[in-house]
Amino acid sequence: MNKSKVLLLKNCSTGLVSQVMTLIFQFLTRSLFIRYIGIELLGVYSTFTSVLSTLSLAELGFQTAIVFSLYKPLAQRDEQQINDIVNVFRFVYDCIGAFFILASLALLPFLKYILTGITVTNAIYLYFLIQAFSSACTYFLAYKRSLLYADQKDYISKIIDMIVNVIANILQIIAMVYFKDYLLYLVLKLMQVIVSNIWVHWVCARLYPFLKRGKINFTLLRSLFSNVKNIFAGKIAAYVYSSTDSLVISAFISTVQVGYLVNYTTISQQLKTLIAGLLNPITPMIGNVLATDSEGESKEGAFKLYAVMRVLIAMMIVVPFCVLINDFIAMWVGAEYILPASVVVLLVMDLYIHFVHSVNVDFINAAGLFREDRDNEIIAAVLNITLSILGAKTIGLAGVLLGTVVSQMWFWFGRSYVVFKLCLQADKEDYLKYWLKNIVDGVALTVSIVFCAYLNSRLPIANSYLKFVCSGILCEAVSVALFGVFHFGDPEVRKMLKYLVNHIGKR
Incomplete structure (x- = not known):
């Protein structure tokens, strides 16, 4: 080595x-x-x-x-x-x-x-x-x-x-x-x-x-x-x-509401940090592909494969987060610190968008498109602070988080456009296919969460800690299974499975 x-x-x-x-x-x-x-x-x-x-x-x-x-x-x-x-x-x-x-x-x-x-x-x-x-x-x-x-x-x-x-x-x-x-x-x-x-x-x-x-x-x-x-x-x-x-x-x-929210954001932020530590070494690999691929086929293939990988990781984290976060807060600091369902939903949306849209961030960083991304960053910052203040005055805590989610969506749209136009040199049809896949993945995520929440409510286990562990295992199984159903026949999934099998075989 x-x-x-x-x-x-x-x-x-x-x-x-x-x-x-x-x-x-x-x-x-x-x-x-x-x-x-x-x-x-x-x-x-x-x-x-x-x-x-x-x-x-x-x-x-x-x-x-x-x-x-x-x-x-x-x-x-x-x-x-x-x-x-x-x-x-x-x-x-x-x-x-x-x-x-x-x-x-x-x-x-x-x-x-x-x-x-x-x-x-x-x-x-x-x-x-x-x-x-x-x-x-x-x-x-x-x-x-x-x-x-x-x-x-x-x-x-x-x-x-x-x-x-x-x-x-x-x-x-x-x-x-x-x-x-x-x-x-x-x-x-x-x-x-x-x-x-x-x-x-x-x-x-x-x-x-x-x-x-x-x-x-x-x-x-x-x-x-x-x-x-x-x-x-x-x-x-x-x-x-x-x-x-x-x-x-x-x-x-x-x-005081800051203290309540921090209990939730501490968990979501640490999940983001853990996944970032896991996937950061991929960025220089992307840079190598961008530097050596003159035809563009490897660029697009690498993007699709990495995007699918991030969707799978997102589902495996976001589904149990949504279903079990309130149970975790209750066991950790007490049931009196549980926040409304609207807050949890917005935190889930923010977490999912962060994981999935970051494929664009990594390609922008690998390609050095900092100047091209600058306008997206400025507009998203203005949207975030403006909508969060308006939301705080009209809706309350959920309104602040809604402003954050809207700015995240802007990041996603803007950065994906920069990547497809300037990095992948792809046409509009490919860009529309990308967003159609993301809509399908959003449906898969929603179905997974609803089904897992139902299973969690029906589990006949009295011990809260044992129920939490069993529900977590169920959430992982369901999210992976539904990911497979919605991505059945996807060539990127086959490539990912082939890579994992070869990697495990070598180990």
């Missing part, structure tokens, strides 16, 4: 293990947080996280631009160029960290308008400042993480984060259960960030002894801005999609 494959295996395996451990601790600490500290402070913590995510837009996209600029000098082992780039990154992140702290202080008088239904005391201000300083430390200390990532050694930072995360979470659990002290919990969170970043910083100093502080290469800094401009639109769209819902809910409905 060559070096690149070994590094790929290390990065994928450590990333997956790290994410699973994070997921386990997140569920554990979240349930203990609600029990020993309270849902109100969970809402406050989540709202502050969203506020600080707004300030993180000051990063503009420099990290992505820096990572791309490091690939060539790392391949050539150009130590001087690597050192210049890292020094520029350090300078930029020092400026952003300083801005982050000043902006956090400037936001203090406005917290009482962001937190509704919560009495804003001096303690609340202190909680916000500690969270803000924790975020600022990421900029002051973590710029060398990008060097590890670009050099295919991200597994090192993942291992360090995993070790520190385990120790910190154990201490945070003690702080919640035995001391019931939210301030101590936040301080431990801050120490977790500082310790892990200092450790990564020290490891980088050993791996790259040629890195020295020096003068800032402003010519290099200016050249990076050309990439940053296109990347920034994507950062805004990603922020609006992932962070503004909590702010809108807190400002227009109730901060």
